Amino acid sequence: MLLDVKDLHVSYGAIRALRGISCQIREGEIVALIGANGAGKSTTLRTISGLIRPKSGEITYQGQSLIKMPPHQIVNLGISQVPEGRRVFTRMTVMENLEMGAYTRKDKAKVKEDIKKIFQRFPRLEERKNQLAGTLSGGEQQMLAMGRALMSKPKLLLLDEPSMGLAPMLVQEIFAIIKEINQAGTTILLVEQNAHMALSISNRAYVLETGEVVLSGDAQELANNPEVKKAYLGE
Template sequence: MLKVEDLNVYYGAIHAIKGISLEVEEGQIVTLIGANGAGKTTTLRTISGLNKAKSGQITFKGKSINSVPAQDIMAMGISQVPEGRRVFANMTVLENLELGAYLRKDKNGIKKDMDRVFLKFPRLFERIKQQAGTLSGGEQQMLAMGRALMSKPKLLLLDEPSMGLAPLLVQEIFSIIKELNQEGTTILLVEQNAHMALSIAHQAYVLETGRIVLSGDAKELASRPEISEAYLGGAVGH
């Protein structure tokens, strides 16, 4: 579904992404793990058209999206839940969700997806008229995910969904990610909590200072000593 080949991205003079290649098959959860500053967010932002690649190729469903504007990439079916949630604080929960569907014209479909979001995140329904800025961190994460789902994505990009959340909420968010995938949404997950990410992903890539240093089956990577030392030891979740 998504193919990234030999991607290079710069921030000014800084070579942030150094020739990475990765693939996301339809129906999979693929995770990108790595320390802070490894280039995980930059990779997602480049896929969704917010950053421009210096060189390399990004293909979605067989079409190159390198020079496609971000809003058109979203219309093609790629939706991103940004790091730090970024909900519209002064708008209500309902208005945030409606914004997620702003490119859609199918009123019945929108209504159906709204119901589905409330089924997945009952707490959002309870706070439907509340301003998003007054929600807890966990609720804002649910809202950011719900808003992305309202665009009916074929591929959902999740950037650090567990960041700053209490362990119980992390469990809840991850079980919802797994459910969404089982219901047919393909997911590319960027996550510092490597342990959680590897436990639900099919494939994994390990990013270090802009390069992919390891990749393969997520369960197999989770059991490798160098991974558990670097990413699953005391540093997990901090």
């Protein structure tokens, strides 16, 4: 098991955001977390990446506990997050953003090689490599946020709402890229409001409601589940 989350409880003051969430991710999978706004999806990702401390529960990655580990050490272990809302460094160029993604790495020659690979995957970023990130379109910023996360050479990529605010054509493109990244060997945990798209590319999925897992299983089976269709797929 690459990542094992067991009985995770997180509170913001008096508000219980996560109420005993458990989920597992095997190497090579795309696993989706779907659910309405406020279900606890982003909180789950932020807790895995060390940005939020849980009240109780356990998170193990390749058998190692992440619970008391600071975020930069979690990145060093091979977990990288693409945050909701992209959060690129707007006053830095595209190139500088990508270099920031590799800040934990010492292998400078390999970093240059990996930037080339990012440009092959995202040709638009190469065209705009000297442009300030704040001047990019929403779709380009999403590509940059993904490229920046990949620069840390993650084994596990946490994607938080990658399609948010994007035009339908771009959503298709971003999801095609997510599949490519996975096929190239990166395991993905995907949080996504667009349940239809998320289930279409995932191996398995968990359905969250008010901080709890209410359904889980094979992504295609969940896509055909009448409850999921009604609640999340608008069918």
